[in-house]
Every structure is written in C-alpha cells, then in structure tokens.
Amino acid sequence: MANALLIDTTEGETLRLAGAGAWTSTNAQPLEQEIDAAARRHAAAKQVAIDMGAVERLDTFGAWLLERLVRAFEGHGATTEIVGLKQDYRALIDELRQVKLEGPTRAPVNPVVAALAAVGRNIAGVGDTLVAVLNMLGAICVAFGRVIAHPRRFRFTSLVHQLDNVGWKGVPIILLITFLVGAIISQQGIFHFRKFGADIYVVDMIGILVLRELGVLIVCIMVAGRSGSAYTAELGAMKMREEVDALRTMGFDPVEVLVLPRILALIIGVPILTFLGSLAALYGGGLVAWLYGGIDPDIFLQRLKEAIDVKTFEVGMIKAPFMALVVGVVACVEGMKVKGSSESLGLQTTASVVESIFLVIVLDGFFAIFFASIGM
Amino acid sequence: MVAGNGKAKETVIEARGVTVGFGERLILNGVDLDVYRGEILGFVGGSGAGKSVLMRTIIGLLPKRGGKISVFGQDMDIAGDAERQAVERRWGVLFQQGALFSSLTVKENLQFPLREYLRLSQRLMDELALAKLEMVGLDASVLDKIPSELSGGMTKRVALARALALDPDIVFLDEPTSGLDPIGAGDFDTLIATLQRTLGLTVYMVTHDLDSLHTVCDRIAVLAEGKIIAAGNMDAMLASEHPWLKAYFRGKRSRAGHVAEAAAQARLAPQR
Numbered sequence: 001m002a003n004a005l006l007i008d009t010t011e012g013e014t015l016r017l018a019g020a021g022a023w024t025s026t027n028a029q030p031l032e033q034e035i036d037a038a039a040r041r042h043a044a045a046k047q048v049a050i051d052m053g054a055v056e057r058l059d060t061f062g063a064w065l066l067e068r069l070v071r072a073f074e075g076h077g078a079t080t081e082i083v084g085l086k087q088d089y090r091a092l093i094d095e096l097r098q099v100k101l102e103g104p105t106r107a108p109v110n111p112v113v114a115a116l117a118a119v120g121r122n123i124a125g126v127g128d129t130l131v132a133v134l135n136m137l138g139a140i141c142v143a144f145g146r147v148i149a150h151p152r153r154f155r156f157t158s159l160v161h162q163l164d165n166v167g168w169k170g171v172p173i174i175l176l177i178t179f180l181v182g183a184i185i186s187q188q189g190i191f192h193f194r195k196f197g198a199d200i201y202v203v204d205m206i207g208i209l210v211l212r213e214l215g216v217l218i219v220c221i222m223v224a225g226r227s228g229s230a231y232t233a234e235l236g237a238m239k240m241r242e243e244v245d246a247l248r249t250m251g252f253d254p255v256e257v258l259v260l261p262r263i264l265a266l267i268i269g270v271p272i273l274t275f276l277g278s279l280a281a282l283y284g285g286g287l288v289a290w291l292y293g294g295i296d297p298d299i300f301l302q303r304l305k306e307a308i309d310v311k312t313f314e315v316g317m318i319k320a321p322f323m324a325l326v327v328g329v330v331a332c333v334e335g336m337k338v339k340g341s342s343e344s345l346g347l348q349t350t351a352s353v354v355e356s357i358f359l360v361i362v363l364d365g366f367f368a369i370f371f372a373s374i375g376m
Numbered sequence: 377m378v379a380g381n382g383k384a385k386e387t388v389i390e391a392r393g394v395t396v397g398f399g400e401r402l403i404l405n406g407v408d409l410d411v412y413r414g415e416i417l418g419f420v421g422g423s424g425a426g427k428s429v430l431m432r433t434i435i436g437l438l439p440k441r442g443g444k445i446s447v448f449g450q451d452m453d454i455a456g457d458a459e460r461q462a463v464e465r466r467w468g469v470l471f472q473q474g475a476l477f478s479s480l481t482v483k484e485n486l487q488f489p490l491r492e493y494l495r496l497s498q499r500l501m502d503e504l505a506l507a508k509l510e511m512v513g514l515d516a517s518v519l520d521k522i523p524s525e526l527s528g529g530m531t532k533r534v535a536l537a538r539a540l541a542l543d544p545d546i547v548f549l550d551e552p553t554s555g556l557d558p559i560g561a562g563d564f565d566t567l568i569a570t571l572q573r574t575l576g577l578t579v580y581m582v583t584h585d586l587d588s589l590h591t592v593c594d595r596i597a598v599l600a601e602g603k604i605i606a607a608g609n610m611d612a613m614l615a616s617e618h619p620w621l622k623a624y625f626r627g628k629r630s631r632a633g634h635v636a637e638a639a640a641q642a643r644l645a646p647q648r
Contacts, residue, residue, distance in 0.1 A: 013497050025543055032500050059543040060575065075400055091574040099507045100515075169626075340524020343479030 005142040008042065015045040017069075023062025024031055035065050039072035042270045048073045053084025060096070063089065065094045089103060129355070132333045136255070140263060140329070143256040158261035166227045167269030173226070174273050175280045178218055181279030183288045190293035201294055201298055204307035206285035211312045215278035217364060220323040223270055223358040228331035232352035235335025236345045254336075263328040270324035271317055278316060288318070311376055319367050323360045330356040380530040385412035387449075388546060389434060394443035396426070396433050398504030403429045405602035406443070409547070416579040420624065427582045428472070428625075431548055436460070436471055441491040448545070465493055468539030474531040480508070482534050483519040489541045492561050503571050506562055513567060529560045532595040533567075540571065548582040553588055561585060565592045586625070598624075 005027060007018045017038060042048070050069065066082070073080045085093065127362060147154045158368070189202035235258060238244050244254050282304070289295040295303075334352035338345050389411035394402040403426040411417050411553065421427045432438045434445055436452060443575040445452050447463050455463065476485050480637055486505040490496055496504075506516055523531060532552060539547050552568070553561035565585075569592045572579055590610060597607040602621050604614065613625045 028500065029495050029497070033495060056536060060507065060540075061500075061504065061509075061543065064504055068503070086575065091570070095511055095570070095574050096507055099510045101506060102505065341478035 002213050004034065005131065006030045006038055008038055014047045014049055016044050016049050016051065018051040021055070021064070021305055022057045023055050023058045023065070024057050025061040028061040028065070029351075031062065031065050035069045036072075039069055040047030042073075042370075043076055045073065045076075046077050048078050048080040050080065050082045051084045052082060052086075052089075058089045058092070060092065061120075063092045063096050064099075066093065066227055067099070070163055080337075096306035100372055111120065129259050129333070133339070134331055136259070136329050136333045136336075139255040140260060141252075143253060143260045146253075146256065153256070155257060155261050158257075159265055162265035163269055165230070165271055168263050170269070170273060171276060174219055177208075177222060178215060178277035179280040181214060181218055182206065185209065185214070186285035187289040187292055190295075191287065194293075199295065200299075200303060201290060202285075202293065203245045203303040204294070205281065206289075207304050207308040208312055210278055210281040210285065211308060212315045213364070215281055216274045216316045216319050216323060217360070218272045218281075219270060219277045219320070220327060220360045222275065222316065223266065223324070223359065225332075227266065228327045229349050229353050230354050231328065232329035232335040232338075233345065234350045235259075235332060236338030236348055238346065239336060240340060259328075259332045262332065263325065265326040266324040267321045270327075271320040272283050273315060274320040276314075279282045315367075315371055319364065323363060326363055327356040327361045330359060387411070388413050388447065388641060389631055390446040391430075391434065393443045394425045394430070394433060394445060396429055396438060397441055404440075404599075406602055407599070409597060409600070409607070410550070411578060411580055413545075413577060414572075415594040416592050418558075418559075418579060418596045419580065419582045419587045419599065420584065420589065420596060421599035422620075427599055428550055429588055430494070431550060431580065431582055435467065435548060436464075453625050456584070465542060466544055467515070467542035467543065467546045467548065468530070470535050470539045470547065470549045470552055472554065474523070474535035476526075476531060476535055476538065478523050481520050481522055482526070482546065485523070485534065489538070492540060504536075504541075508540060509534070511540075511571065512537045513563065518611065526553050529557075532556065532564065536567075543575060544577070545589075546578045547582075549579065551584065551587045553583065553584055558587075562588065562591075568592055589597055593604055 005019065005021045005023065009016045009018070009022060021027065036205050050066070052058070052066070056068075070080050070082070080225060082093070158169075186202060186206055189205050190199055193202055233245070238258070244258070247254050247257055285299045289300055290297055331352045334348045334355070338348045387410050388606060389409070391407055391409040394404055394409075396404065396428065407430060409430075419431070429438060433440050433546070436615070446568060447467065450459055450463055452460065452463070474542040476482075480488065483502070483505050486508055487501045488503065490501050495502070498613055506519065509515070509519065513528060514533050514537075516533070518526065526534060534553075536547075536549075536552070539549075549568070553564050556564060565588050571577060572592075581588070581593065593610070595607065595609055598605050598613070598614050598621060605618060605622060606616055610625075613621055616622070616625075
C-alpha cells in the first residue's frame with residue numbers, strides 16, 4: 001500500500017487522526033490493518049479527533065472500520081469526535097452506530113462428544129429409515145386397497161407415463177449392459193474351464209448364473225440408479241416446493257397420487273426388463289462361446305436345454321417384482337425426506353441409490369436361502 | 377434529461393431499442409429506458425407484460441434480439457469477461473424468491489460475495505455480515521439459520537442484505553414487497569429509502585405495490601405492449617389520460633383513486 005489511509009499526529013492532550021484516500025471495499029484490507037494498528041498504538045489516548053475531511057469516498061466497509069476505530073477508543077474510555085465528515089455520509093455512520101455486535105454466544109462443543117453424537121445420530125437414522133420404509137409400505141398397501149375398491153381413482157395415465165420412463169426408455173441400456181455382462185462371463189468361463197477341458201460346462205454356468213441371479217440383480221441395480229434416483233429427485237423437488245403439501249390440502253393422498261403409480265410401474269417394468277436382460281445376457285454369452293470358445297450355437301442351445309429348466313427361469317423372475325418394490329419404496333421414502341435445501345436433495349438421492357442397491361443384494365441373499373430350503 | 381432539482385443527471389443504465397422474444401412471441405419490442413444515478417425508479421406493467429424480462433435482460437440473464445444496453449457507460453454487448461465482471465461487481469440483485477443459497481447459512485450467504493471478490497479478514501467479514509443484517513432490520517439470531525428456516529419477510533431482508541453486500545451502485549429489486557404484509561411492506565419501503573439515502577444507491581424496482589410507488593419512487597416507468605409507454609413522477613402518472621395508466625393509478629385499488637375521490641367531493645362541497 002503506497003499511500004497511508006490514516007495519518008496520526010498528537011497535539012498536546014488530543015490525538016489527531018486524519019483519514020485519506022478512498023475508504024472503500026477495495027482498500028478495506030490495508031485500512032483494517034492501519035486502523036487496528038492505530039488503535040493499539042494510541043491505546044492510552046484520552047481525547048481523539050478523527051478528521052475525515054480528506055477521505056474521498058466512503059462506503060459501508062470504510063464506515064464500519066471508522067466505527068470500529070471509534071469503538072476501540074471508547075472502549076478505553078477516551079472521548080472521540082469525528083470532524084470534517086461530508087453530510088452525505090453522516091446517515092451511514094449513524095446507521096452503523098446502531099449495530100450491536102454481541103450475538104448470542106454458543107458454548108464450545110467438545111469434538112469427541114460431537115463425533116460420538118454424529119455416530120449415534122447416524123445409527124438412530126438407520127432405524128428411522130427402516131421405520132419409514134415400513135410406514136411407506138403400509139401406506140402403499142392402504143392406497144392400493146382403496147384403489148382396488150374404487151378403480152376409477154387409480155391414475156392410469158400416470159402409470160403409463162412412468163412405465164414409459166422406467167421400462168420402455170430403459171430397454172436399450174439394459175440390453176446393452178446385460179449383453180456385455182453375459183459376454184464377459186462367457187469369455188472368463190471358457191478361459192478358465194479350458195484348463196480342465198471342461199469348456200462345455202460354461203453353458204451350464206451362464207444359463208444358471210444369468211437366469212437365477214445376474215439378470216435380475218443387474219437390472220435392479222440399473223433401475224435403482226436410473227429410475228430410483230429420478231423418483232427421489234422428483235418427489236424431493238415437489239416436497240421442496242410444497243407441491244406435496246398442496247396435494248394434501250386439496251384432499252388427495254400423495255401416496256396414492258404420486259407413489260402408487262410409480263411403484264406399480266416398477267413392479268410391472270422390472271420383470272419385463274429382467275426377462276429381456278436375461279435373454280440379452282444369454283445371447284451375449286452364446287455369441288462369445290461360439291466366436292471365442294468355438295462352441296457351435298446348435299451345441300450351445302442343446303446344452304442349455306439340458307442345463308436349465310423352467311424352475312431356473314422362475315427363480316429369477318419371482319425375485320424381480322419384490323426387488324422392484326424395494327427399489328421403489330426406498331426411492332419414495334428418501335424423496336419424501338427431502339427438506340428445504342438443495343443439499344438435502346442431493347444427499348437423499350445418494351442415500352436412495354445406495355440403500356436400494358444394498359437392500360436388493362440383501363434381499364437376494366434371503367431369496368437364495370428361501371429357494372434352497374424349498375428345493376428350487 | 378434534467379431532473380427535478382435542475383441538475384443534469386448521470387445516466388447509469390441506458391437501454392435503446394431493446395427487443396426480446398421467445399419463439400414467435402415478442403415480449404419487448406424496442407424498449408428505450410434511462411435510469412439516473414441516485415434515483416429510485418419504480419417499474420410497473422401488467423402481469424406478463426415483461427417487467428421481469430427487461431430486468432433479466434439488463435442484468436444479462438436473457439439474450440436480446442436487438443438493441444443496445446449500456447450500464448455505467450459500458451456497452452454490455454462488447455464487454456469482455458473482465459469488463460462484465462467489473463460491472464457485475466457494482467450491482468446487486470434481489471430476486472423475487474430471494475434466491476438465497478439453500479445449503480449455506482445466512483452468514484455464509486452474506487459473506488459469499490465478500491469472500492469471492494475481496495480479501496478480508498474473517499473478523500471484518502463477520503462484523504460486516506452482522507452490520508448489513510442489522511441495516512436491513514434483522515439481528516444476530518438469524519446468522520446461523522439456513523434459508524428454509526426463515527419466514528418470507530426475513531428471506532427478502534436477507535436477500536436484500538446479500539444484494540447490498542458489496543456496496544453496489546445499483547440494486548435491482550424484483551417485486552421486493554410482494555408477499556409481505558402491509559406493515560412489513562411499509563418497513564421494507566422505508567428501509568429501501570433509508571439505504572438509498574445512506575449509501576447513495578440507484579434503485580431499479582419492479583413492483584406492483586402502489587404504496588411503494590407513492591412513498592419511495594422518484595420516478596415511474598410503465599411497460600405495456602412491449603414498450604415504455606410512460607416515464608415520469610407520480611404526478612405525471614396521475615395526470616396521464618392513457619387508459620391503462622388511468623386504470624392502474626386511478627383505479628379502485630389505488631390510494632390516488634381514494635384521494636382523488638375525496639378531493640373531488642371536498643371541492644364540490646363548498647359550492648353547494
């Protein structure tokens with residue numbers, strides 16, 4: 001800083017401070033240092049006169065720093081006087097005079113306690129989410145019952161629209177991904193099985209793995225990322241803008257109007273996608289088996305017929321609607337949890353995808369135990 | 377143009393032949409407008425007439441099809457990034473819904489422009505945030521709240537404080553008193569007038585509030601049919617015979633309507 005913004009001279013008992021230059025936001029940083037230095041240097045002064053006559057411009061930043069200087073001297077019991085201030089700036093200074101700095105002071109928080117509290121809140125949050133999921137499941141059942149009793153109340157247009165988004169528009173990407181996964185499994189299987197001369201058992205592996213587990217799992221993970229996140233974001237934005245409250249005050253049940261069509265669209269859409277995805281995976285596996293493993297399509301099909309039966313296919317398809325339900329319910333619960341801020345919308349959307357994928361995999365484990373015990 | 381006090385006034389915003397349209401529809405069709413330093417300009421027009429569109433065009437949020445806009449003498453079409461930023465640093469905008477950053481606290485909202493444009497100590501920023509907040513009539517208790525916890529009036533006040541954070545030369549206010557109760561709206565008008573006086577602000581205010589127009593606006597500009605159909609002080613508006621202006625300023629809901637009626641009756645009374 002080339003030019004001093006504050007010049008101090010002493011005249012007998014009186015300390016004279018003369019401001020200079022522009023006391024504006026751009027000079028606020030050097031000005032603050034000069035003001036604090038002056039206040040420290042002349043802490044013993046009893047009479048202070050601040051001459052603002054040479055200050056070219058003054059804005060809130062400069063005016064506040066002047067106020068801070070005055071308060072510092074008055075804090076030491078000095079009498080201060082501001083002279084030469086332009087009339088235009090008088091109102092601003094008077095305004096800042098009123099500012100009271102003492103806010104409510106908060107007690108310092110122990111970081112260890114805070115960390116433990118955060119862990120506790122998170123664990124309690126898991127319980128709350130489970131309760132909320134059960135709550136939503138109940139509300140959906142009630143709404144479904146009402147719709148069955150009065151079919152005209154059902155929002156068929158909404159269902160078709162959601163089905164288009166979830167099912168039809170998702171077909172290309174689901175087909176592509178399952179095709180690739182089928183191809184990769186086939187290639188890896190052939191590569192490793194060849195060592196034992198057991199190439200042909202790749203067909204058994206692909207058939208059982210894809211139809212029982214992978215088809216439905218991959219589709220559900222894709223749907224959770226594609227449609228579950230969209231549900232959470234849509235419902236969350238509606239919640240933020242009080243659209244959900246508006247529905248409620250008009251006498252509509254948001255679960256019936258918003259949630260039910262979305263969940264039904266998933267329950268219808270995911271099995272269809274699973275079926276298509278499984279076919280694509282088998283196709284990809286077969287193609288690689290033929291081109292890479294030298295297994296003729298005829299032999300592949302022959303072997304597939306022996307390896308799998310309708311039961312294998314049923315196991316995968318039975319799981320699909322349940323997993324769709326889990327994805328949908330979690331997405332809607334998280335959407336309804338969104339509060340006012342955009343940050344919470346992001347957090348809830350992330351939580352929705354992570355939780356639904358986690359729950360889909362857990363559910364798959366339970367199904368494995370279930371099917372094993374009934375011998376499927 | 378010569379202002380009321382006879383002093384030639386500096387033009388801070390100059391719009392010439394501004395044309396804005398969406399698709400087939402022309403919203404603004406050759407708008408000419410001058411805003412002078414230190415005045416409070418009230419901007420009125422029917423709903424959907426394009427008041428907000430013009431404001432958003434001036435501040436560069438909407439593209440225009442034709443015309444020229446200069447702010448502080450800087451033609452905004454030919455301004456480079458640095459020049460544009462220099463102008464943007466000198467204006468503050470209060471959006472209709474406040475547009476506070478919803479994931480930041482009130483304090484962080486107020487300090488956001490300070491932090492980005494200036495290098496200040498944390499202490500000074502804290503003090504300034506509180507000072508601005510008290511200038512708009514709030515106190516330290518809201519500093520750590522997040523915007524969704526504020527009432528409508530508080531949101532507007534915080535948004536105004538943020539618009540004023542960098543001590544702008546112009547503030548654009550988009551319907552600052554809509555959604556406030558009459559007392560709150562009156563306070564807000566007083567606040568804007570006080571700030572305009574203390575900070576030497578130029579205020580560009582889009583409003584429907586006839587009381588605001590009466591009490592604080594130095595000049596009123598009227599937008600209709602895509603053009604400025606009138607600009608002048610309240611007396612000029614009241615004297616105008618344009619049918620829309622008559623309906624707006626002398627209609628049933630206007631104070632002028634009541635005043636004019638009362639005056640007419642008072643004038644008639646002694647004659648009887």
